[in-house]
């Protein structure tokens with residue numbers, strides 16, 4: 374239990390054990406004659422909403438890098454940048470303000486994954502080696518692999534870390550157009566649904582097969598979203614018909630897998646973020662910035678400043694505890 378004195382006769386108590394313990398403790402103290410203080414502790418009141426939010430979200434980060442970035446926001450990196458933005462707005466200059474908003478919004482691509490892992494789907498024809506690649510990337514046997522086609526039926530997920538960020542790897546049923554098995558088709562539907570919410574789909578093919586086969590072609594639902602096509606089984610002679618710009622790997626002996634992982638990281642995370650920089654990591658922060666940008670687009674500086682208010686002005690209540 375941590376007891377902090379926040380004013381002359383006001384104390385703030387932090388304890389483990391969930392809401393019930395906290396309520397019991399409050400009742401006990403009240404029964405002993407301690408009056409309940411205002412629901413807003415002084416400690417929170419001095420901070421900006423983004424600082425509050427960062428402290429609140431910090432325990433939910435999954436990797437040291439995500440925690441480090443969020444700690445910088447808890448120390449005020451985003452708050453300072455937003456405060457400067459409000460100052461720029463007060464001078465009436467729209468162009469530098471627009472530029473600052475764009476810079477901040479560009480950090481959201483990675484920032485949104487401080488709490489939510491990137492999702493990488495391993496898809497491809499049956500028997501291409503998707504489950505073998507999942508195991509190889511993880512370094513342990515998560516999935517069953519077999520010479521028989523159609524081994525994986527349901528969606529299988531596993532946690533990994535790529536360039537310091539949390540990644541969920543997703544394996545599923547192999548894709549083949551000629552299947553009449555309802556169970557297998559249901560599995561394929563699940564893979565397609567996963568592709569809609571994946572940040573990246575790795576389309577894996579068996580390099581020893583003839584690329585002329587319709588099932589091996591890159592389907593539209595893969596092509597239309599961020600993807601990376603890869604030729605597996607490069608430990609065996611690879612058919613010359615596969616596009617030469619599709620990287621060659623072997624899930625069996627590991628060749629090319631490190632550079633594939635590196636390429637995945639490049640596509641997901643891109644260049645490393647400069648240390649100490651402001652990062653937007655919550656949808657409501659991005660929405661406020663987008664609204665401010667829209668207002669600036671209409672040369673409405675007052676409305677732009679108003680849109681940013683919830684991000685820079687300390688609120689008279691504790692942050693919402695919902696995720």
Ligand SMILES: Nc1nc2c(ncn2[C@@H]2O[C@H](COP(=O)(O)OP(=O)(O)OP(=O)(O)O)[C@@H](O)[C@H]2O)c(=O)[nH]1
Nearest residue numbers: 499500501502503504505519523524525547624625
């Ligand atoms: N030679 C060689 N064989 C591989 C490689 N990767 C996978 N295999 C073999 O290919 C067969 C299929 O591998 P899986 O990993 O089960 O393939 P999958 O794409 O998950 O198959 P489904 O779940 O049926 O769609 C197994 O016998 C693996 O051992 C590889 O890089 N080289």
Ligand SMILES: [Mg+2]
Nearest residue numbers: 503504524525
């Ligand atoms: Mg499989």
